[in-house]
Amino acid sequence: MTVDFSLPADPASAWAAPPDHPLVTPRVRDLLAQVFDVDPDAATAAPATVPGQSRLAGPARDALVAAVGAAHVRLDAEPRAAHANGMSYLDLLRRRTGQAPAAPDAVVLPADADEIAAVLTACVQHDIAVVPFGGGTSVVGGVTAERGPFAAVIALDLARLDRLVELDEISRTATLQAGLTGPRAEELLAARGYTLGHVPQSFERATIGGYAATRSAGQLSTGWGRFDALVEHLRAVTPAGALDLGRAPGTAAGPDLRQVLLGSEGAFGVITEVTVRVRPVPEVRRHEGWRVASFAEGVALVRALGQDGPRPDLLRLSDETETALGVATAGEEAGDGCLLLVGWEGAAEDVTRRADAATAFLRRHGATALGEEAAASWRTGRFRAPRLRDELLGAGLLVETLETAVRWRDLETLHATVGERLRAALDGARPVVACHLSHVYPAGASLYFSVLARQDEHDPVAQWQHAKRAASDALAEAGATITHHHAVGADHVPWMTTEVGDAGVGLLRAVKAHLDPHGVMNPGKLIPDAAGAGLRAT
Numbered sequence: 001m002t003v004d005f006s007l008p009a010d011p012a013s014a015w016a017a018p019p020d021h022p023l024v025t026p027r028v029r030d031l032l033a034q035v036f037d038v039d040p041d042a043a044t045a046a047p048a049t050v051p052g053q054s055r056l057a058g059p060a061r062d063a064l065v066a067a068v069g070a071a072h073v074r075l076d077a078e079p080r081a082a083h084a085n086g087m088s089y090l091d092l093l094r095r096r097t098g099q100a101p102a103a104p105d106a107v108v109l110p111a112d113a114d115e116i117a118a119v120l121t122a123c124v125q126h127d128i129a130v131v132p133f134g135g136g137t138s139v140v141g142g143v144t145a146e147r148g149p150f151a152a153v154i155a156l157d158l159a160r161l162d163r164l165v166e167l168d169e170i171s172r173t174a175t176l177q178a179g180l181t182g183p184r185a186e187e188l189l190a191a192r193g194y195t196l197g198h199v200p201q202s203f204e205r206a207t208i209g210g211y212a213a214t215r216s217a218g219q220l221s222t223g224w225g226r227f228d229a230l231v232e233h234l235r236a237v238t239p240a241g242a243l244d245l246g247r248a249p250g251t252a253a254g255p256d257l258r259q260v261l262l263g264s265e266g267a268f269g270v271i272t273e274v275t276v277r278v279r280p281v282p283e284v285r286r287h288e289g290w291r292v293a294s295f296a297e298g299v300a301l302v303r304a305l306g307q308d309g310p311r312p313d314l315l316r317l318s319d320e321t322e323t324a325l326g327v328a329t330a331g332e333e334a335g336d337g338c339l340l341l342v343g344w345e346g347a348a349e350d351v352t353r354r355a356d357a358a359t360a361f362l363r364r365h366g367a368t369a370l371g372e373e374a375a376a377s378w379r380t381g382r383f384r385a386p387r388l389r390d391e392l393l394g395a396g397l398l399v400e401t402l403e404t405a406v407r408w409r410d411l412e413t414l415h416a417t418v419g420e421r422l423r424a425a426l427d428g429a430r431p432v433v434a435c436h437l438s439h440v441y442p443a444g445a446s447l448y449f450s451v452l453a454r455q456d457e458h459d460p461v462a463q464w465q466h467a468k469r470a471a472s473d474a475l476a477e478a479g480a481t482i483t484h485h486h487a488v489g490a491d492h493v494p495w496m497t498t499e500v501g502d503a504g505v506g507l508l509r510a511v512k513a514h515l516d517p518h519g520v521m522n523p524g525k526l527i528p529d530a531a532g533a534g535l536r537a538t
């Protein structure tokens, strides 16, 4: 049994692997020259980063070696450089401009929960900060090798925790270790006829532990639920001991402590395995494109489907700019309006029933069917985008995204305001701000903004920090969340007090003080420090 996520067959699109041909087509090249006056042919490759000397001295290194074995304490340059930071625009830009943060002093690869406990004990004893590292796809500074006040810092790479521990077909749950990547987890489940069906755009590299630690959302989150909603049970190792949470599918035994670990971003401990709900590999997948007259009309249709049903599993509405960008890069005839994608996956009869009802609803409200091809082309492009971004950065383009969620009542105003603030902040750099709505809830939805502009020649880092701050302040003022699924990392820490209030920050600090009394776990991430600021504000 196989499972098809429509990852492009072409290996150059496998973002983890180096490309064997450029993804900037002649049409995209012309567009970039015309809109941004940049020349993709002038793109330069990112220089290799050479990390400085490791600070891990004899006894500290010996303690780590005793915990996991010498072969799994990597002190050599290449793995250390690769674990210095994540995949935000600023992470990639800093690597290109030789301003990458210091690499971790070692990359440590434990095999299981016992070894993780031994590593954490060694780190507390030897004054070493620990950055849990899954796929390293954080776009908010979540895996930056921040040493904080400690003598050294390690990246704790969970790649060796890569097993499907158990498939319980009666309860329809699977217990997956934290280091499994999305494709590998799906491969193991598909061999038994099941799927997790969690497909974020970072699917090729992101891990089960990363999904849990950041409360990730995938392309089917509207229908199948975001990752945190799929978790029935989890195990974690903290400096204060092990946690085993989620005994039953429902409980009234106090607050749900799984939620303390879901979204904890490595600041409390290490998630070692999760038990998640799975489903049989869908018999049928039907994803379709529709054209609606405007973003406002599309929002009304999506809200009706989200609130009154039939709610599709995939629901995604591009605004006018994002639709036009897609049309222009694909070389299709420009049409007015906005692209709406709807999709269903599951048993054939169920998909037909739900899809037919939604189709009738959309037709009744004047939407035009574009067929399955439009959705297939989106799926392919979706997984090419990260590779394309790498190429565009080298050509002098600013390419970044930011996301939020907001109630329906405020959604259209927020869409307009964030666009205006970003364009004003990037004035003079030919900014283009595109947006789509996805991850639909009864009370609201997520908005995802993509920003393209010319890079500032003198200080491109400050250029984006200025724009990001303007957009983030707009989210805070509007009562929207600072992040719907990218998480807090270091970059969103300055907005956490607005997000959860002083008492909320106090609660997070109290949990950290209990589970991580020495503060070795991922310093500078998630929680504002005592002075109210992150260690690395954007």
Ligand SMILES: Cc1cc2nc3c(=O)[nH]c(=O)nc-3n(C[C@H](O)[C@H](O)[C@H](O)COP(=O)(O)OP(=O)(O)OC[C@H]3O[C@@H](n4cnc5c(N)ncnc54)[C@H](O)[C@@H]3O)c2cc1C
Pocket (backbone or CB within 6 Å): 086, 087, 088, 131, 132, 133, 134, 135, 136, 137, 138, 139, 142, 143, 158, 178, 199, 200, 201, 202, 205, 206, 207, 208, 209, 210, 211, 212, 213, 214, 215, 216, 217, 218, 219, 264, 265, 266, 267, 269, 270, 271, 272, 386, 485, 486, 487, 489, 522, 525
């Ligand atoms: C191109 C691109 C597209 C993206 N698309 C999406 C998307 O569609 N949806 C979405 O939700 N996100 C998306 N992201 C963001 C990112 O992929 C997610 O946050 C993902 O869940 C991170 O998984 P990871 O394994 O790479 O975690 P990492 O980046 O390695 O870590 C993320 C955070 O979790 C912590 N962590 C990792 N593993 C563990 C663990 N086992 N225990 C405790 N803490 C841990 C880290 O310390 C860090 O703070 C995207 C990122 C990129 C670069």
